[in-house]
Amino acid sequence: MTSLSPADIESLERATVAAVAPPEVLEIDGWLVALDDGTISRAKSAVPLRHDLDASALSQVEAAYRDRGLPPAFRIAEAQGLKPLTAEILRRGYHSAQTTVVMTAPAESVAALAAPFADLLDRPDEAWGRVFLGEGFDPADGAHRVKRLSAAPDALYGAAREGGQTVAVGVVTFGFGWAGIHGMRTSIDRRGAGLASRLLALFGAAAMARQVDRIFLQVEESNPAQNLYRRAGFEEAWRYRYWR
Incomplete structure (x- = not known):
């Protein structure tokens, strides 16, 4: 830890x-x-x-x-x-x-995870937003995430494309000495194809280019994506719960 x-x-x-x-x-x-x-x-x-x-x-x-x-x-x-x-x-x-x-990792180890074959956008395009609205995702939640993540200050947007279609997306934000990874989504029919690894590596390289040497992300306890994040060098910093 x-x-x-x-x-x-x-x-x-x-x-x-x-x-x-x-x-x-x-x-x-x-x-x-x-x-x-x-x-x-x-x-x-x-x-x-x-x-x-x-x-x-x-x-x-x-x-x-x-x-x-x-x-x-x-x-x-x-x-x-x-x-x-x-x-x-x-x-x-x-x-x-x-x-x-809550997990953190050195940017260098995240960048080394895979070949970062994905597009890095200054602003999210329409195809990027459509991934959040695809099959298996709650449309109201997806629309709100697109709205809020599109408004994130000092952010870059990753898009992995196949056959002219955007099939996996994410966001890297910069601030307060950290790079943060958010909104990782892969179309249901393309899960398991290594697209998330490409996006993580892309974001790690983007952080290094800005001389930001540490990255954080947050993942629900039950999400098997933790295995991927650990391979990228992420370690647990702490856990939290929501109270409503």
């Missing part, structure tokens, strides 16, 4: 929220409060910027959501220093779901 400093944790959390471009973000006594009414959980939950934050500002965070007609939601790491905070959230009646693994 990768050990990160408090400054690294804060910068990674800031980069995570920036990448999904919520329409409003507040800072409240050690919390980064993302406010949105869409489908991306990271864009509509509050996260501690430290792994030793107490519950003193919890009511203020809840009020920020309720004042905007939004349900309060939290994204809390499974860290020893956050156990009292988690206990208070549980006491207030929240329930946890969607355990997610």
Whole structure:
């Protein structure tokens, strides 16, 4: 498991929220409060910027959501220093779901994973967005992800194409000293063809070109893509749960 400093944790959390471009973000006594009414959980939950934050500002965070007609939601790491905070959230009646693994890797190892045969776009094109709306994906969620990821600041968009068709996509964002990989999607009929490896390598090379030497991503605990990410040099930094 990768050990990160408090400054690294804060910068990674800031980069995570920036990448999904919520329409409003507040800072409240050690919390980064993302406010949105869409489908991306990271864009509509509050996260501690430290792994030793107490519950003193919890009511203020809840009020920020309720004042905007939004349900309060939290994204809390499974860290020893956050156990009292988690206990208070549980006491207030929240329930946890969607355990997610935060992983980090050196850009060099990600770039070496495969031959990066994919296009790197400054802006997503229509074909890139259609992958999110393809068979097997929720169309409402897909449309919202396209909207938010297209608005991510300082982002590049990867597209793997076959026979003139875009069949796998992803995003790499830059900020706060990190490159972040998001929105990895492969068309159902092309899964297992190594397309995700090509995109990861492309993003690793893009990070190196910008002299950004570390990359993060987040993946649900049950997602077998973790195996691919580990082959690319990613290691677990921490896990978190959403509380709603």
